[in-house]
Amino acid sequence: MKSQDIRANFLEFFKEKSHRIVPSAPMVIKDDPTLMFTNAGMNQFKEFFLGNSIPKETRVVDTQKCLRVSGKHNDLEEVGKDTYHHTMFEMLGNWSFGDYFKEEAIAWAWEFLTEVCKIDKDCLYVTVFEGSTDKDNLAKDEEALELWRKIVAEDKILYGNKKDNFWEMGDQGPCGPCSEIHVDIRPAEEKAKVPGASLVNQDHPQVVEIWNLVFMQYNRRANGDLESLPSKHVDTGMGFERLCMVMQGVQSNYDTDVFTPIIREIETITSAKYAKDEAVDIAIRVIADHIRAVSFSIADGQLPSNTGAGYVIRRILRRAIRYGFTFLDTKEPFMYRLVKVLSDTMGDAFPELRDQRQLIENVVKEEEHSFLKTLDQGLVLLDNIVASNKGKTIDGRKAFELYDTFGFPIDLTALILGERGYELDEKGFEIAMQEQKKRSRSASEVSKEDWVVLDSDNEQEFVGYDMLEASVKLVKYRKVTSKKEGEQFQMVFNLTPFYPEGGGQVGDKGYLELVNGDVVYILDTKRENNEIVHFSKELPATLTDKFKAVVDKKQRQRTAANHTATHLLHQALREVLGEHVEQKGSAVHSKYLRFDFSHFAKLTVDELREVENFVNARISGNLPLVENRNIPMEEALEQGAMALFGEKYGDAVRTIRFGQSVELCGGTHVKNTGDIWHFKIKSEGAVAAGIRRIEAITSDAVKDFYSENNKMLFEIKDLLNNTADPVKSVTALQEENSLLKKQVEALLKEKAKNLKGELLQELTEVNGIQFLAKQLSLDAAGIKDIAFEMGNNKDNLFLLFAAENDGKALLSCYISKELVAQKNLNAGTIVRELGKYIQGGGGGQPFFATAGGKNPNGIAEALEKAKGYLG
RNA sequence: GGGGGAUUAGCUCAGCUGGCUAGAGCGCUUGCCUGGCAGGCAAGAGGUCACCGGUUCGACUCCGGUAUUCUCCA
Numbered sequence: 042m043k044s045q046d047i048r049a050n051f052l053e054f055f056k057e058k059s060h061r062i063v064p065s066a067p068m069v070i071k072d073d074p075t076l077m078f079t080n081a082g083m084n085q086f087k088e089f090f091l092g093n094s095i096p097k098e099t100r101v102v103d104t105q106k107c108l109r110v111s112g113k114h115n116d117l118e119e120v121g122k123d124t125y126h127h128t129m130f131e132m133l134g135n136w137s138f139g140d141y142f143k144e145e146a147i148a149w150a151w152e153f154l155t156e157v158c159k160i161d162k163d164c165l166y167v168t169v170f171e172g173s174t175d176k177d178n179l180a181k182d183e184e185a186l187e188l189w190r191k192i193v194a195e196d197k198i199l200y201g202n203k204k205d206n207f208w209e210m211g212d213q214g215p216c217g218p219c220s221e222i223h224v225d226i227r228p229a230e231e232k233a234k235v236p237g238a239s240l241v242n243q244d245h246p247q248v249v250e251i252w253n254l255v256f257m258q259y260n261r262r263a264n265g266d267l268e269s270l271p272s273k274h275v276d277t278g279m280g281f282e283r284l285c286m287v288m289q290g291v292q293s294n295y296d297t298d299v300f301t302p303i304i305r306e307i308e309t310i311t312s313a314k315y316a317k318d319e320a321v322d323i324a325i326r327v328i329a330d331h332i333r334a335v336s337f338s339i340a341d342g343q344l345p346s347n348t349g350a351g352y353v354i355r356r357i358l359r360r361a362i363r364y365g366f367t368f369l370d371t372k373e374p375f376m377y378r379l380v381k382v383l384s385d386t387m388g389d390a391f392p393e394l395r396d397q398r399q400l401i402e403n404v405v406k407e408e409e410h411s412f413l414k415t416l417d418q419g420l421v422l423l424d425n426i427v428a429s430n431k432g433k434t435i436d437g438r439k440a441f442e443l444y445d446t447f448g449f450p451i452d453l454t455a456l457i458l459g460e461r462g463y464e465l466d467e468k469g470f471e472i473a474m475q476e477q478k479k480r481s482r483s484a485s486e487v488s489k490e491d492w493v494v495l496d497s498d499n500e501q502e503f504v505g506y507d508m509l510e511a512s513v514k515l516v517k518y519r520k521v522t523s524k525k526e527g528e529q530f531q532m533v534f535n536l537t538p539f540y541p542e543g544g545g546q547v548g549d550k551g552y553l554e555l556v557n558g559d560v561v562y563i564l565d566t567k568r569e570n571n572e573i574v575h576f577s578k579e580l581p582a583t584l585t586d587k588f589k590a591v592v593d594k595k596q597r598q599r600t601a602a603n604h605t606a607t608h609l610l611h612q613a614l615r616e617v618l619g620e621h622v623e624q625k626g627s628a629v630h631s632k633y634l635r636f637d638f639s640h641f642a643k644l645t646v647d648e649l650r651e652v653e654n655f656v657n658a659r660i661s662g663n664l665p666l667v668e669n670r671n672i673p674m675e676e677a678l679e680q681g682a683m684a685l686f687g688e689k690y691g692d693a694v695r696t697i698r699f700g701q702s703v704e705l706c707g708g709t710h711v712k713n714t715g716d717i718w719h720f721k722i723k724s725e726g727a728v729a730a731g732i733r734r735i736e737a738i739t740s741d742a743v744k745d746f747y748s749e750n751n752k753m754l755f756e757i758k759d760l761l762n763n764t765a766d767p768v769k770s771v772t773a774l775q776e777e778n779s780l781l782k783k784q785v786e787a788l789l790k791e792k793a794k795n796l797k798g799e800l801l802q803e804l805t806e807v808n809g810i811q812f813l814a815k816q817l818s819l820d821a822a823g824i825k826d827i828a829f830e831m832g833n834n835k836d837n838l839f840l841l842f843a844a845e846n847d848g849k850a851l852l853s854c855y856i857s858k859e860l861v862a863q864k865n866l867n868a869g870t871i872v873r874e875l876g877k878y879i880q881g882g883g884g885g886q887p888f889f890a891t892a893g894g895k896n897p898n899g900i901a902e903a904l905e906k907a908k909g910y911l912g
Numbered sequence: 913g914g915g916g917g918a919u920u921a922g923c924u925c926a927g928c929u930g931g932c933u934a935g936a937g938c939g940c941u942u943g944c945c946u947g948g949c950a951g952g953c954a955a956g957a958g959g960u961c962a963c964c965g966g967u968u969c970g971a972c973u974c975c976g977g978u979a980u981u982c983u984c985c986a
Contacts, residue, residue, distance in 0.1 A: 347983070348913090415983085445984045446917045474985085477915065481985040484914035523913090821970075822933090829933055851969070869931085876969080883969040885931045893969030 044285045044299045047158070048104055048133070048390055051279075054153050055102035055135045058145075063098075065391070068106045068129070069343040069350055077350040078108035082134035082278045083210075088571075089138045090215045090257060090274055097692050099140035104281060104390065105132045106337055110353055117357065121327035121364070124293030125246055128357060129334035131281035139272030146254050146275045147188045150222060154252070158288055164225045166241050167193055170207055170218035171200035177267055179207070182218040185256070189220070196238065205242055208255045208276075215257045215270060222252040224287050247292060252279040295326050299386075303329045306382045311369040324368035331361035332379045332405075339401045340393040342625060344729050345408050358405065362412050363450050374409035377402045399621075400639050403731035412448075419449030423457060433462065437469020444470075445477065487523040495584060496535065501573060505538040505549065506670070506709065509592040513537060513553075515584055529564075532575045538592050539575060541568035545627035546604055546708040550596055554589040555581055563590075596631040597709065602717045602740045603634040605666075605699060605710045606656060609720070610636055610737065611683070612702040613655035617648055624683075625732050629708065633723070633738050640733045644725050652735075656720040659700055663715040667698040677705060719743045797830050804838075807911045810860065814841040814907040816900055821851055821891060828855040828889065836860065841875070841907040843900045850879035850897040854890050854907075861887045871910055878903040 042050075052062050066085035070076050079085070082105040089096045108129050110117045120126045137146065154160050167189050172181040181200075189198050200206075201221070209216040225237035227247045240248040257274040259267040285297040294300065304315050307325050315325050335345075335358045345355035358376070365371040380402045388395035426439050435458055443449045455465045494517045504511055513534040521529050542548035548566035555561070565576040581588060607629055614622045618640055626637035644652070669677075677696045678684065682703040697706045699714055711717060718740045728734045738746060757767050764770040804811045817824060824842045832838050836859035844851045852875055854868040861867070868890040869883075876882045881894020 348986090352984095352986095411982090441984090442916080445915080446982090448983045477985055479985095481914050484986080825933070849969085853969095872969085879969095881969060885970080888932090890931075891969055 042158075042288050044281075044289075044297060045386075045389060047285055047288055048131075048281065050157055051133050051153065052102055052104070054157055055100075055149070058100070058149060060100040060102040060135060061098040063101050063103045065103060065105045065131075067341045068108050068337050069341045077353060078110070079105060080107055080109050081105075082107070082132040083136075083276050086136060086138070086276070087210070090210070090276070096138045099138045101136040101138070103134060103136075105134060106130075106391070107132050108334055108338070110334075110357065117360065120330055121323045123246065124295055124326070125249070125283070125286075127282065127294070127330050127333075129330070129337055133279040133281050133284070134277050135275070136277070137275035139274060142258075142273050142275060143185050143256050144188055146256070146277065147185065147220065148192070150252055150254055150277065151192050154222065158284070160224065160287060162193075162197075164237070165193070166197050166199060166223040166225065166238060168199045168201040168206055168221045168223070168241065170220075171202060173203045173207070175203070176265075177203075179203075179218075179267075182206075182220070182256075185218065185220050199238060199241055201242070208253075209261060214261060215274065216259050216261050216267075217255060217257040217273075219253055219255040221250050221254070223248060223250050226287055226290075226292070249283055250280075251283045251287065252277060295329065300329050302382050302386050303332065303379055306379055307369075310375050310378055311365070311371055313369045320368050324364040327364045328361045328369075328376065328379070331357050332376055332383060335361075335376075335405060336380055336383055336394060336401050337391070339404050340391070340397040344404055344625070344732065346729075355408065358408050359412050359450075362409055363416075363453060366413070366416060367453065367456065372413065374406045374413065376409055377406035380405065397623075397639075399641075400623075400731045403641070404729055407729065407731075415448050416453075419443060419447050419453075420457075422447060423449065423454060427458070427461065427463060430463070434464045434466050437466035437471070438473050440465055441470050441473035441477075445473075487521060490520045492517045492519045501534060502536040503538075503540070503573060504536050505540045505592065506668075508538050509551075509594055509597060511536060511538045511590050512587050513590045514587055515581070518580065518584070528578070530577050530580050532577065532580075533572050534575070534590065537566075537573050537575070538590055539563060539566040539573065540592075540597070540709050541566045541573045543568055544629075544706060544708045545607075546600060546629040547631065549592045551590065551592040553577075553581060554591060555583060556586050556588075557582075561588075598711070598716070599631040599740060599742070600629060601709045601711045603631070603738075604629045604706075604708045605714060606660075606717055606720050606737065606739045607634050607636055608697065608699060608702045608704050608706070608710075609656045609659050609714070610634075610652065610735065611638070611704070612659075613652045614638055614640070614735075616655060617651045618644075632742055633736055635734060635736050637728055637732055637734045639731055641731055643727070644733065644735075649722055649725060653720060653722055659702075660714045660717045660720060662700065663713055664700040665713050666710055668710075669696045669698075672696060677703075716740075721746060793827060793830065797827060800827070800831060807908065810837050810839050810911050811835065812839045812908070812911060814843075814904040816843045816845070816904065819844055820846060821853070824851070824853045825889070825891075828853060831855075832857060839866075839907075839911060841871075841904060843904055845897040845900065848895075848897065850881065850894045850900050852876065852879065852883070852892045852894075852900075852903055856888050858888050866910065871907075875903040875906060878906070 056062055066079055068079050070079060070084070076084070082103070083090070085105070086096075086101075106129065110128055117128065120128050135146075135149070154165065155162055169186045169189060170179075170182040173179045186198070206219055206221070207216070208219045221242075223241045225232065225240070225248045227237070237248055242250070255276040255278075257276060258270055260270050261267055282294040282297060282299055285299055286292070286294050289297050291297060295304065304325055307313065307328055308315060313321050313325065315322060335354055338350075338354045339345075343350050343354055345351055345358055347355070361376060362371075365375065380398055384394040384398045384401075388398075394401075422443055426435060426443070430436075435454075440451060440454050443454060444451045451470060455467075458465050496514060496516045501516065513536055516533045516535050518530055518532045521531055523529070539549040539551060540546065542565070549563070550565065551563045553561040553563065559582060561577055561579055561581050563575045563577050567574050567576070607627055611622075611624055621639065623639045624636070625639055626635075628635040671693050672695075674692055674694050677694050680696065680698075680703055682694075682696050682705050684705050694705045695707055697704050697708075697710055699710075720737060720739050721743045722735055722737045723746075724734075724736045726734055754767070758764060761767055761770045800813060800815070803815065804813050806812070817827075819827065819842075821844075824844060828840050828842065831840065832855055836857050838855065838857045839860065840853075840855040842853045842855075844853075852872055854872045854875075856866050856868050856871075867887045869885050869887060872883050872885065872890040872892040876892035876894055878896070878899035879892070879894030880896040880899065881892055883890060883892025885891055
């Protein structure tokens with residue numbers, strides 16, 4: 042069975058059991074500081090299990106794209122070395138939110154595997170939680186056991202401990218026992234030798250867990266106690282790639298049709314052959330795996346970058362490039378050519394791949410290109426290190442520098458050194474690495490004290506769409522200390538008019554007014570774990586009183602103007618450039634706005650003007666804000682609202698409409714586009730392959746901008762005697778200037794020639810040496826010039842020139858090189874010695890040197906003494 | 913957020929511990945030669961050494977700051 046059919050069958054199977062098929066959440070997580078990527082199917086349903094929100098459907102089925110790049114069993118560096126680890130994978134799952142429980146979950150899982158997938162029952166093993174004797178003192182999961190006994194032979198049921206069969210989300214929250222289903226795909230003769238039951242959960246590549254059924258029935262409280270949940274949930278996760286391996290009768294995930302088309306394409310492009318040589322195989326698996334992870338991330342809007350999640354993506358991509366470079370001899374970009382095959386095979390299930398294919402290819406190609414360049418440069422640097430190295434061991438610190446500063450992979454360094462018979466001092470590298478980590482950690486160290494809870498009211502509300510002032514009560518606060526900000530306080534209120542940073546828009550600033558009239562400034566507002574946290578430098582003197590919370594109105598209005606302008610800009614770009622324009626990032630500040638979008642070429646001056654005009658036409662059109670705070674997602678989309686790739690939306694969404702521009706958005710906006718006053722693009726440029734960035738300003742900032750420009754123009758006009766046409770005047774000035782320059786140059790040349798002629802006349806011959814010591818009225822560069830000029834075509838010249846500038850004395854000594862060699866003279870030494878008379882010092886080269894001093898009165902004496910060196 | 917590196921001609925880069933009147937290759941312009949794929953030869957133009965400040969007799973070079981960019985760590 043083809044993988045596409047396996048996925049479709051799974052979704053269809055549960056749809057028939059009244060499940061609603063929902064799309065995969067984005068793989069990249071944007072507003073959870075503790076998690077960068079979706080790493081399990083349940084991530085997007087967390088809020089339902091926590092009870093923070095009520096799901097609209099109680100039965101749901103999906104396939105979730107996941108990325109695991111860290112953790113004990115999935116270190117990035119391990120992927121590719123075996124046949125079953127991946128960075129990116131799909132998790133098939135069926136979910137019950139307070140609906141069915143163990144009976145259905147177990148029966149359906151078994152039905153799907155044995156009836157739909159037709160997997161031989163004899164190969165399947167199931168595990169049941171055996172209970173625990175620790176302080177939780179949990180009983181054996183008799184309920185699950187009884188259910189399994191009805192359908193599975195007794196000898197296929199195994200018991201698992203708390204580590205394997207009791208699932209917890211974190212320190213707190215819903216948890217419960219689970220049942221895993223394992224499958225043994227070894228050949229019959231091996232099964233006969235070693236019973237499969239003994240290999241379950243033993244990391245055997247052919248006796249693997251394919252499905253985990255989690256039964257959430259407890260809630261772990263903050264004090265560590267367990268309590269029964271009023272409504273029980275089911276959370277299941279089945280590794281799609283493993284299921285395909287089992288169904289397609291192969292021994293490796295990479296031999297399923299999820300990967301084989303990509304592997305065939307790698308073979309075609311690189312002429313390498315899979316399944317011949319282990320090193321090559323690893324490289325091919327690494328590339329096949331990583332191109333998936335990288336492509337899906339980019340489709341979700343996460344581009345490779347040098348920070349955060351983007352940096353993880355860059356590392357994954359670079360790891361694949363490096364394996365290709367070393368083992369498949371790919372010295373040119375090639376991975377971007379795999380994107381087509383990937384989008385062909387997975388584009389049906391994940392349309393974002395197909396829609397974003399061009400962008401993914403551009404970005405990957407650009408990344409490959411720049412990393413190959415990095416490798417090239419690194420190879421040269423490594424050559425230098427080796428060439429200047431004494432002995433056979435290369436200093437680990439040097440290798441670290443190569444890695445840290447130039448991005449040259451350490452394992453490649455080790456490999457190349459090995460080939461050349463050198464050894465890498467790995468300890469030195471490790472030490473340098475640890476130092477670097479320590480530095481980073483201590484710099485970003487933040488110490489957070491415990492929350493002080495004053496009030497149990499936890500249903501805080503954001504009222505800032507409608508008001509900028511509100512009477513609030515402090516619910517909890519804590520002190521946070523960081524190196525950068527020093528001591529800060531974080532406060533949570535029962536309700537707040539302050540907008541927390543999100544959707545590209547900055548958090549509100551403002552102040553709290555106390556009953557006695559004192560004021561505490563709020564410096565920033567952020568959302569953390571669905572709570573709105575206010576930052577300040579001090580705490581209010583009285584904690585339990587009510588405060589008047591006041592948002593900085595001016596900043597909020599400017600920000601709102603910029604946010605609305607961002608929507609209009611988005612619309613304008615799609616109108617002017619085409620429908621391929623997608624928002625790729627946005628930053629809305631009070632002073633300016635920044636908008637990143639996919640587009641393949643630099644915008645022309647005409648296009649920029651057209652975009653500006655489009656936006657300004659809508660501003661002068663005085664379009665009113667039409668806000669819909671709570672409408673179903675489908676309805677919003679029907680109205681043509683623009684949703685972003687890689688953005689997670691709930692079932693109910695907020696839409697913001699200005700004329701034809703409709704977007705899903707949580708930010709704050711002006712009441713009418715007329716409030717924006719004016720929109721002005723300040724710059725347009727590239728941020729990555731296929732991504733452009735526009736920076737623009739609105740309202741007051743535009744006024745400031747024009748008034749600044751106007752002021753400058755008046756100043757320029759003033760300088761040009763109030764000319765009517767400054768451009769013409771400046772052009773005329775420039776022409777005149779260049780003409781004068783040429784004339785001056787000619788004159789100076791003429792003058793120098795004359796001076797040179799005069800000075801040559803004044804030369805006297807002493808001991809066969811052409812000599813002159815004289816004070817000139819030139820600066821240091823002029824003296825140098827004339828001295829070198831005079832020295833041309835002469836091999837027995839000795840010059841000492843002096844000058845007085847700004848009350849300081851200057852001596853320059855020139856001696857023909859031939860003379861220097863013959864008589865063993867040194868202008869540097871001479872100038873230093875003569876420097877005494879002008880109370881200064883100096884130096885230079887043997888044939889030309891200068892000295893400076895603060896006593897011009899000594900010049901005469903210095904010139905006088907010059908003769909003394911001729912003997 | 914923290915550390916390190918880079919910024920020199922249109923492009924790619926040299927320029928060692930401060931002192932050659934800032935160079936090379938490619939490209940460009942002009943002239944001559946040449947029936948063969950990156951043609952050859954010769955001449956020439958092209959630089960605020962990223963920017964600001966400091967140290968020094970003297971700064972592309974050293975120090976501090978700013979900008980841009982690369983890179984590693986978080």
